[in-house]
Amino acid sequence: MAEQKDFYKNVNKKYPINTKNVKSLDALELEVLYAISEVISDVLELDRALRRVLRILSETLDMERATITLLDEESGRLVIRASHGLSPQEEQRGIYAIGEGVTGQVFATGEPCVVPDVRSEPLFLNRTGARAVAKERLSFIAVPITLKRHPIGVLSVDKLFGKDVDPAEDVKFLKIVATLIAHFVSLNQQVAAREKLLRQDNLNLRRELKSRFQRLFWHSQSPVMQRTLEMVRKVAPTKATVLLLGESGTGKTMTARLIHELSPRAGKPFVKINCAALPENLLEAELFGYEKGAFTGAVTSKSGRLEEANGGTVFLDEIGELPLSLQAKLLRFIQEREFERLGSTKTKEIDVRLIAATNRDLEEAVARGEFRSDLYFRLSVFPLELPPLRKRPEDIPLLLNFFCERASQDYGRKIILSQEATERLVHYSWPGNIREMENIIERLAIVCEKVPIAPEDIEPFLQTDHLDQPSSEEELPNKESHSLKEMEKREILLALKRNQWVLTWAAKDLGLTLRQLRYRIQKLGLQPSIPLRRGRPPLRKK
Incomplete structure (x- = not known):
């Protein structure tokens, strides 16, 4: 090793490197640096990015047999990570201890080194053997x-x-x-560390979801829910498309996750897409992706959510709100498992399982011409209806205990319902189902400090009976309410009443699209409470 150090010092002493006299880079070198900077797009595949850098050096500046040697953390030795101009066998021989040879000394000292002629330096290791037949002056x-x-x-x-x-x-x-290569390596390491953390977070999330599934589903005492779970167990291992039906808040998203976790695709992505949450023009881009320049603002290409789910499961929530213009494209995807991004003619094929959910009556939507019959039949290969809470009262105490325990952990204090409060909630109709129950318990955890919580503490958070069948303006929410949510409820209910509960005309009255109105009705928990009708309302008097 001492001999190697002497060699290194002698080489640098004999051939000193003085970069201070180098004023600036020439035009060709600037072009090369620009080309190398663009390699950052491949940084997630580090080996390919490094090979591209070395190829650029070789093809533009005649720098042959270029190598990038990195420290291997496990062995503590320097190994060739990428090369250009070396055979795979030569590359595999390029292993050095720290301080060994010129490569090891450059690493150990952090100083550059130039060997003007590798033929005349007997201590130049030539570990790879690539320069054994050099016949002309070759610098390293x-x-x-x-x-x-x-x-x-x-x-x-x-x-x-x-x-x-x-x-x-x-x-x-x-x-x-x-320096650029160091940044590439650093970015790759950061991404790898982030991926490791995300994988761990995903594992923890799956464990938590499994625990929630067991509490919310597997321990169910309700016969109707047990029958539903049996159907879930049977369909989960298959490739069949599942259509989840049921009122808002019955646990359709969680059931879709359960089907995914019980399927062979459990280790692959689970991607949820809410078909009602985005405007029509953005929804198509979100689903299928787009190419650069496909529309104003598309400055780069972007994969869609369907591509992101390749190998896994796609959950199409609120499928009943999918615009007719997109239904044909989705139908083709379901049939062929292929599509084109916006602005592209290149067909892409992916492998995903589809689970859809809706709280609408799709058969009625088909009859009204609002939903394609062929798409409906493709989606409903295995329809599965989730029962509302009022049809599974045996599970209400269990669910209440689950949400109280979770709120106790989240807020650091005991959340306990009195027996009378539990009885009141068991007999409550739960128009918002499990989602409403979760929200009520969390609100109680925030505002109620009593232990145990009494029935009178709960009443302000329950939907009052007069919302079940609104018949006059006096029965609508109080005009003095300062809650924006209550004001929105009031305006929607007034518009529906003025238009005799016909959605199309009420939407026009409010200046909303039919999809927007349906989404707000569902979001505000009004769907079970309004007697919607079909047909035109009578002409109003001017």
């Missing part, structure tokens, strides 16, 4: 790759020099390239 340049002032590797190249050519310019240029 090596510069350290440092990250946060610590060496992580070495960039080396071969180059032909005349006797009077000063290699300082190439050394300075390669030091800049090494």
